Amino acid sequence: MRHDQTNISSSPARGMLLPAVAVAAWLAVSGAGMWIVLAHEFRQGLAASAPTAWPEKSVIERVKDRVTLVMLAHPHCPCTKASLDELSAIIARGKDLIDAHVLFIRPEGVSSDWTRTENWRKAEAIPGVHLLVDEKDAEARLFGAKTSGQVIVYDREGRLAFSGGITPSRAHTGDSEGVEAILSIARNGAAARPATAVFGCPLFGPRPARAERSEPCRS
């Protein structure tokens, strides 16, 4: 004799009405909440309007034997940690093919150590990557970047080859088309998708003079 079909869990239907209503309401609220969180996770930041040719006014010295990668980063943006993780993966896979620079913005009026954050230390730990403090956001504006984690790649001839993000969503690491595109450019000179969505905090604060604003990094 076995008891697998025992019906000891059955309850009178009338006693189930209140739990059923509570469960239905709970499922609806939970589902809606999760949907909102996911919708934010995939809300893209404003894309860069990067110059099609290397801007000679840049303080970065472009090398000609490798592709040049520039990442614009907000020192405090939590989403940018994922972008730096992905940059680390790109550098590891495209060793000797990419000359990478991470520029941390430093708006006017903030303290001198405002940029020395976990993001800075994370970037510093990536071998071969050059770090730069972008005083008064000058380089970010030169490259037309608006969102932290924006990556711009110029080929060996100084032509714009890629502009976009390298994470699949906000603050999430993992396979992404941006990473594959940059590695393809470094190895083969071109990529199927030269532009991808960028996910991160807005580089610039809400000032009246600036019309364009990006969605804050929320997930």
Next chain:
Amino acid sequence: MPVVTPNRSSELFGEHLRGIWVRTDRMFAGLMLFQWFAGIAVALLIAPKTWEGEFSRTHLHVWAAVLLGGVFTALPVALATTRPGSLVTRHVIAVGQMMTSALLIHLTGGRIESHFHVFGSLAFLAFYRDWPVLITASAVVGADHILRGVYWPQSVYGVASIEPWRWVEHVWWVVFEDFFLVISILQSRSEMSGIAERQTRLEASNTELEAFSYSVSHDLRTPLRHISGFSAQLQRHAQNSLDDKARHHLDQIVRSADRMGRLIDDLLSFSRMGRSEMQRATVPLGPLVKEAVQDLHEETKTRRIDWTIGPLPEVKGDPAMLRLVLANLLSNAVKYTRTRTEARVEIGARSANGETTVFVRDNGVGFDMQYVDNLFGIFQRLHSAEAFEGTGIGLANVRRIIHRHGGRTWAEGEVDEGAAFYFSLPTTAEGGR
């Protein structure tokens, strides 16, 4: 071999399973509360603020951890508290746990390590030994992947354009784990079923044995009464015609028949104690002890006994049976302090860890602790009948009654230094039979 009734076997199996469900519900209630706080801590640690240039505000992750994590936790914990062991509770817990997994993965930035929370949760849900719970949990994972695959394919697959069947590959690993967990659950239930059947057989054997001992004891009474009665008559009528040796033998026959009669009566009362229906009531122990002390008045009126009765609580149980327990313990205390010029008997109680423990301590002759295991055995005696009268049924009855209440009995003592007898009862009415 005793007959196994399917109903009793199912009942025992159900009781066992229900106990597991209730325990697992409570464990999950604790776990989910812990996960909620852990989620908030993770959010505060990883992403406390979001930034816009030089301006910052509280990150959405913190709100999600507090509010959404709270929603995921609230209903499972509420049901585990108000409806532990019910079908709806464990399925809601399964859904809540898997949604918590999704939230924690999200809060940690989709780290591959946090995906192990999904697999750990499935293993924990297997504690219920109810495989449909795993199906519910896996359905949540499947629905999450399908919906993400449709609306935000990058979140699951890293690329925007993927084959529509790719979600199967992800859900497959959940199904892979489920497969082994379901096998484990079915094996475990089969073992539980076997235990229930064996316990039913054991109960049936005990019932048969008790019926047999009752019947034998009962049937022995009549011939014994004849032996006792005719021996007494012989003693009266042939007193003068017998020599001293024959009179001594006849006295022995009468005394032995009397003793055997008492043993049979005790055996019958012991047997009745195991068979009688238990009444359930709230029993105040204080008045019960006072009554038991008063009942001993005839034996104690010529002695100096210092009674110390501490505060005694109310317990759940059968009033008549508990009265017998106290009467036996106090009677023993009085009996075994007989050699003391000033006897001390202390009765007290304490409640802790879901049970009430009552003790009766005396300064009597005590006992050697190496024989403590014999104390509660039927007809077991540590002192000779000449020194202290009795058949050795009292403590056996105490143990049987307390066991029927779901409690425990034990004793401590030292030769000539007194003894202490303890019994504990669950504070809830559960556990009695």
